[in-house]
Amino acid sequence: MKVIGIGGSLRKNSNSEYYVRYTLDKLAAEGMETEFISLSGKTIKPCRGCYGCREAKKCIQEDDDFGDIFDKMYGADGIIVGSPVYYSSAVPQLMALLDRAGFSSRFSGKFFSRKVGAPITVARRAGHNLAFAQLLMWYYINDMIIPGNTYWNVATAGAGGARDPENDREVHDILDNFAKNMAWVLKKLNSGS
Numbered sequence: 001m002k003v004i005g006i007g008g009s010l011r012k013n014s015n016s017e018y019y020v021r022y023t024l025d026k027l028a029a030e031g032m033e034t035e036f037i038s039l040s041g042k043t044i045k046p047c048r049g050c051y052g053c054r055e056a057k058k059c060i061q062e063d064d065d066f067g068d069i070f071d072k073m074y075g076a077d078g079i080i081v082g083s084p085v086y087y088s089s090a091v092p093q094l095m096a097l098l099d100r101a102g103f104s105s106r107f108s109g110k111f112f113s114r115k116v117g118a119p120i121t122v123a124r125r126a127g128h129n130l131a132f133a134q135l136l137m138w139y140y141i142n143d144m145i146i147p148g149n150t151y152w153n154v155a156t157a158g159a160g161g162a163r164d165p166e167n168d169r170e171v172h173d174i175l176d177n178f179a180k181n182m183a184w185v186l187k188k189l190n191s192g193s
């Protein structure tokens, strides 16, 4: 079973990358094959609303890095996305990817159906939950399975975006539980019974 984690921050060594990688490591310990994909250094143009995917059964914008990442999403059993919070929202580069991936999937066979996953959001002070809810909406309408947790997958960055995860033990416990639940769901789904 393969789980990919997509880091939405354009900053190198970001907080959201740390937390996505941390969760992937926990999933690897549960026997999952994992891969981290950063949007940093990549170009993902926004959906232009052409509806070309309805005919072509894939996104027809082919002049950026969307296709490679989309193929990895398509091939995965589980997808985690990590986003910094900008003005209480998920970051635009991640939403550009998810908009185009969601529409391509919708018009070419709903192949995100029953893939498993959830988001992780990182803010300095406020807006974590709004961005988390925004991303959950994407999972839900794409027919995916979202494992529950005993808290939301939200974390806090240091001042000025400083990397600060070592100072927040609680969020590690939250993500440990999430990873356990996600592995549990994936194993059940793939048990063949």
Ligand SMILES: Cc1cc2nc3c(=O)[nH]c(=O)nc-3n(C[C@H](O)[C@H](O)[C@H](O)COP(=O)(O)O)c2cc1C
Binding pocket: 009, 010, 011, 013, 014, 015, 016, 017, 083, 084, 085, 086, 087, 088, 089, 122, 123, 124, 125, 126, 127, 157, 160, 161, 162
């Ligand atoms: C344009 C911009 C908008 C931001 N808006 C918020 C916000 O609404 N709430 C908040 O707590 N932090 C906000 N921040 C701080 C970031 O959320 C924080 O630095 C981020 O989580 C860092 O994540 P990263 O290390 O993964 O890039 C903002 C930062 C930027 C650059």
